[in-house]
Amino acid sequence: MSYYQDGLMDIFAGLYILGFGLGIFMQILWDFSFGVIMPAILITTALPIWVAAKRKITMPRIGFVNFGTRGANKLTVVFIGTMVAGLFAFFAFIFATSQSGLRQWLDLIVQNGMLIVALGSLAICALFGYTMGLRRLYAYGLLAGISLVIGHFAGIFFAYIIFALGTIVMVTGIVLLINFVRKFPLKGDKAIVK
Amino acid sequence: MAQLYVVQSADFLFIQNQTQMTPGNLSSHLSKLEDGGYVEVTKEFLDRKPHTALALTKKGRVAFKEYRKKVKQFVEKLPE
Numbered sequence: 001m002s003y004y005q006d007g008l009m010d011i012f013a014g015l016y017i018l019g020f021g022l023g024i025f026m027q028i029l030w031d032f033s034f035g036v037i038m039p040a041i042l043i044t045t046a047l048p049i050w051v052a053a054k055r056k057i058t059m060p061r062i063g064f065v066n067f068g069t070r071g072a073n074k075l076t077v078v079f080i081g082t083m084v085a086g087l088f089a090f091f092a093f094i095f096a097t098s099q100s101g102l103r104q105w106l107d108l109i110v111q112n113g114m115l116i117v118a119l120g121s122l123a124i125c126a127l128f129g130y131t132m133g134l135r136r137l138y139a140y141g142l143l144a145g146i147s148l149v150i151g152h153f154a155g156i157f158f159a160y161i162i163f164a165l166g167t168i169v170m171v172t173g174i175v176l177l178i179n180f181v182r183k184f185p186l187k188g189d190k191a192i193v194k
Numbered sequence: 195m196a197q198l199y200v201v202q203s204a205d206f207l208f209i210q211n212q213t214q215m216t217p218g219n220l221s222s223h224l225s226k227l228e229d230g231g232y233v234e235v236t237k238e239f240l241d242r243k244p245h246t247a248l249a250l251t252k253k254g255r256v257a258f259k260e261y262r263k264k265v266k267q268f269v270e271k272l273p274e
Contacts, residue, residue: 063208064247065201184211 003065004134006058007176012050014170016042021162057177061184078131082124114158118148140169195232198250199258206246224248232257 023038109116125141128134144165151161197212198204210220227233232254236247250258 060207062211063205065204065208068202 003058003062004132005176006054006061006180007173007178008050008053008058010136010169010173010176012046012173014166014168014173015046017162017166017169019166021159021166024159024162057181060186061180075131078127082127112152114148114152114161117158118145118152121145121148136172140165143168195227195250195254195258195261198233198248199255203247203249206248209248227254 019038019042026038121144122141125137125144129137129141147161147165150156151158197209206217206220206224210217213220215223224233224235228235231251234249234251236249238245238247
């Protein structure tokens with residue numbers, strides 16, 4: 001039994017990806033950096049809803065368990081490691097593109113942006129899939145990788161692929177949530193321990 | 195006890211789902227383990243609903259570790 005089988009993580013991840021795609025569209029329409037702001041808005045609004053949903057939907061059905069600190073530490077290390085690697089890549093990118101004569105690097109990255117995002121998605125999904133023991137994250141990583149590579153070579157607009165990926169992840173989450181609610185109907189605390 | 199051994203604490207519902215026992219049956223087992231000092235049972239109210247938290251005591255953890263060692267030794271001694 002896993003705490004991730006309720007599909008809530010997928011629903012919120014799907015919404016987050018959709019919000020990112022929407023941000024890109026809004027950026028094109030209104031020429032404002034919504035692509036950067038949208039994920040931030042979504043994180044601040046979705047996080048309390050996610051916590052509340054866990055308390056109202058998941059815990060009353062499968063109960064609560066405190067695994068201690070071992071598993072949490074492992075996940076925290078992976079999460080912080082990913083963030084540090086992301087920041088390092090970002091600053092390396094800024095440094096490389098700000099140096100004279102390295103303009104071609106910027107062009108190369110912009111031209112192959114979808115391939116870079118595809119590789120990043122594969123790596124992040126594989127890393128978190130392994131750490132959390134969630135096989136469907138491998139499938140998401142593969143799906144993102146393949147669709148972005150196809151999108152790169154077929155010339156499909158990035159936001160369309162992001163929308164499709166977000167929708168697939170969110171729908172998977174909804175299906176998982178429906179199955180979870182059916183599999184674990186609400187039970188009261190029937191403990192009669194004296 | 196094996197379920198509680200691998201976690202810090204869990205509630206009644208979680209253990210019931212894991213063991214697939216009926217509430218009455220599980221309560222009976224827990225009462226005996228509590229009387230023996232192996233399991234600590236904490237009854238509280240969460241959002242005005244009764245909630246039963248369970249955790250292995252130090253004595254319970256040591257006893258289970260010993261039991262596990264003995265079972266392992268016993269299984270290893272079995273002929274092929």
